[in-house]
Amino acid sequence: MSLARLEMMIDELGEITDTRPVPTEIIVQYEAVLSPTLIEIWKQKGFCQFAQGAYQFVNPTEWQPVVDAWLAGTDYEQQLGGHFYALSRTAFNELYIFHIETKSHLKINPVHGWISGSIEDGTDEYDSKIAGLTILMDKQKVDWEDINDKPLFDRAVKKCGPLGLNDMYTFEPAYALIGDAALNIKYVNKVNALVQMMVLRQMIDVPKSIIFNMDWVKEAARQPIKDE
Secondary structure, eight states, X not given: OHHHHHHHHHHHHOOEEEEEOXXXXXXXXXXXXXXXXXXXXXXXXXXXXXXXXXEXXXXXXXXXXXXXXXXXXXXXXXXXXXXXXXXXXXXXXXXXXXXXXXXXXXXXXXXXXXXXXXXXXXXXXXXXXXXXXXXXXOHHHHOOBOTTSOBOHHHHHHHHOOOOTTEEEEESSXXXXXXXXXXXXGGEEEEEHHHHHHHHHHTSSSOEEEXXXXXXXXXXXXXXXOOO
C-alpha cells in the first residue's frame, strides 16, 4: 500500500529527483508515533524530493526548531501544547505539521505568516490522517501563485534553478514588508530553507491562526498533555 501511494504521488507530482537516506535512529524514534505508511516510504525512498523540489518529505527532528518557533505564542501552542512534528513541505515552504495526541493537521504558510488547519478530537485512525496530509498531493496543491494568480513554480525553476534538499524559494523583499507586491517572479530567490523560515518568523509578531473546529480547541485546553 505504501509504495502504491508513492507511485500515485509520482504520477501527480513528478519523479523523485533527489533523496537523503533516513538514519536508523530517526526511524526508531518515530516509527511508534508516526504513520506506518510514511515510515515505510522513509525506509524505501528516504526523505525524498519530487519534481526538482516542488514537494518533499522532511526530517522532523531537523525541522523541530522551526516548528517550535512558528507555534510560539499562537493559539495552537497555548491550547494544545507541543508534540507537533513537521512531515513535509513545498517549494515555497508551506510546512505540513501533525499533532500526535489530537491527530490535528496544520499548515505553516511562511509567505503570509499564517498557520491554518483542522483541530481534531484524536479519535480518527492516525495512519490515514498522516497519509492524507502528506501523500494526497498534486502539482496544483504544492505550487504558489503570483499576484495575477499564475503558477510560479516552473518559472522559479527556470529563473533560479531546481531546489536542493535544503533549499526553498522565497520572495525578496518579503511579503511581510511590501504585501501583495512581493508576489512577483522578479522577487523570487532561492535560499536555505531552515534559515529563511526563521528569518520570516522574526518579521512578524505572532502568526495569524486560521483554526477549524475551534470548539475542540477549547475542549483540548482542558485536557493535560503528557510529556514524552
